Amino acid sequence: MVDIEQINPRNQAALRAWWEVGHAATAYRPGKPWPVWEQSRVALPADNPERGITLIGAIDGREMVGAGLLTRTLRDNLHSAMAFAYTRPDRVREGIGRRLVEELEVVAAGDGRTTVQSEAYLPPGGSGVPEAFAAAMGYDVASRESIKELTLGDYLARREALAAEAPVPDGYRVITYDTVCPEEHLESFGRLLGMLMTEVPLGELDLEDSEWGPERIRDAEQRQVAIGRHVQTAMALAPDGSVAGVSDVRVDDSDPTYGQVGITLVDPVHRGRRLGLALKVATHDLAVAAYPELVSVDTSNAEVNTWMNAVNDALGYRTIETLLELQKKL
Ligand SMILES: CC(C)(COP(=O)(O)OP(=O)(O)OC[C@H]1O[C@@H](n2cnc3c(N)ncnc32)[C@H](O)[C@@H]1OP(=O)(O)O)[C@@H](O)C(=O)NCCC(=O)NCCS
Incomplete structure (x- = not known):
């Protein structure tokens, strides 16, 4: 049974497990898709009156198999929030991503947010899993961007x-x-x-x-x-x-x-x-x-x-x- 739980970013062991899931789920991407541990360790628990964050984990027994992040601005754009979901690659297609997104939307709505935004990364000009997942979760494409590296x-x-x-x-x-x-x-x-x-x-x-x-x-x-x-x-x-x-x-x-x-x-x-x-x-x-x-x-x-x-x-x-x-x- 997989449970969805909030993760306290100040609990370093839990934060590390959360970080590992995101790291594994993004490892297929080119460039630097995930922050180094030292950066996440310092930045995620830091106080910031501009931005609220909620971390959630999908827990199976003693293992974290999915990770979610909701960020919201606190000084402007109080109607919106950003949601991100990551499933450990050996546990995809079991409904974990869906449960993570649903939970993040509940947290967003509970905070009065009416628009949820997210990001999907694909090969240049191509399509892929994140796009199919976003469509399944009811998200529309609002803008297309290029990620570029020098x-x-x-x-x-x-x-x-x-x-x-x-x-x-x-x-x-x-x-x-x-x-x-x-x-x-x-x-x-x-x-x-x-x-x-x-x-x-x-x-x-x-x-x-x-x-x-x-x-x-x-x-x-x-x-x-x-x-x-x-x-x-x-x-x-x-x-x-x-x-x-x-x-x-x-x-x-x-x-x-x-x-x-x-x-x-x-x-x-x-x-x-x-x-x-x-x-x-x-x-x-x-x-x-x-x-x-x-x-x-x-x-x-x-x-x-x-x-x-x-x-x-x-x-x-x-x-x-x-x-x-x-x-x-x-
Ligand atoms: C995208 C991601 C979170 C999906 O996680 P998941 O746990 O496999 O998702 P679910 O099993 O809940 O899938 C929900 C629905 O998304 C769609 N979907 C997911 N993976 C798919 C795939 N490989 N091909 C086609 N549709 C897919 C399906 O409609 C699926 O529903 P169904 O299984 O009932 O058909 C996971 O692949 C991942 O971590 N990718 C890397 C990070 C990322 O891109 N995150 C999303 C943007 S923040």
Whole structure:
């Protein structure tokens, strides 16, 4: 008999068993589909007033055979939650995934959430089990994205030509920093962050913008510092000193071989000057300089986001997976 139980992320033995299930269930995927243990051990139990998480496990006797995760934002988008289910590969097709998702939906509904989102990863342009599973669970495809990976060799081979192609435009400046935004740019950065949800192509995903005051940004930065995550950031400043654009590459202390692009956003007023490419070259240079062990960086963006795709292709990113953003209204 398989029981579904909540897992306390502060119980390290239970968290480890939960992590092992997710690790095994995602091992078939290319790239870095699952965080290293050290990162999960530190990040999952960390206090975060922005985000609530619920972990559940499918337990058979003394063994964990399925793992589920529900995350929900606590300051904005209070109508939505994200659900993820993982079944140990030797126990698929027994109904465990279905029970995990049903339980996560009960938790979401109990918290007043009416939209549940999820993600399915497939071979590039192909189809697969997660898609069939999502359809069986009543989830619609809200957006198609590409997961892309850049190997350091590919970047270094292109770097000089790219930098020549995307000089910082006249009157603009690009500054870089590790995680903590310089005080004088904080307010203007918050204004740019407030546009994120409107400006990033989200397909049919039901998500709204949110206000980012200085205190909220500072708190978020300190949470990254506390879990050993370095948000290596490049910021473009317009001639009037306001923040025109931003991009970052994140690297965890627990795995300095691997980076992930966080957000990239250029204010619509300042587009058309190749700032996106200039910012990305700056963050990738920063990551290369800060982490001699770095091997690869990955990113994901909507297939309809032609401008971001062109920038990423120029940097040397190659598509390794298709990501379906899924959504179900409860
Ligand atoms: C996707 C996953 C969670 C499914 O887990 P599972 O325990 O095998 O799922 P269930 O047995 O509850 O299957 C539920 C339904 O999904 C569909 N489904 C699941 N696997 C399928 C497969 N291989 N082919 C076709 N349909 C499938 C079926 O409709 C199935 O119902 P049925 O068995 O009555 O026909 C599991 O394969 C997994 O962990 N994959 C890797 C992680 C992942 O992609 N998670 C999903 C996104 S978060």
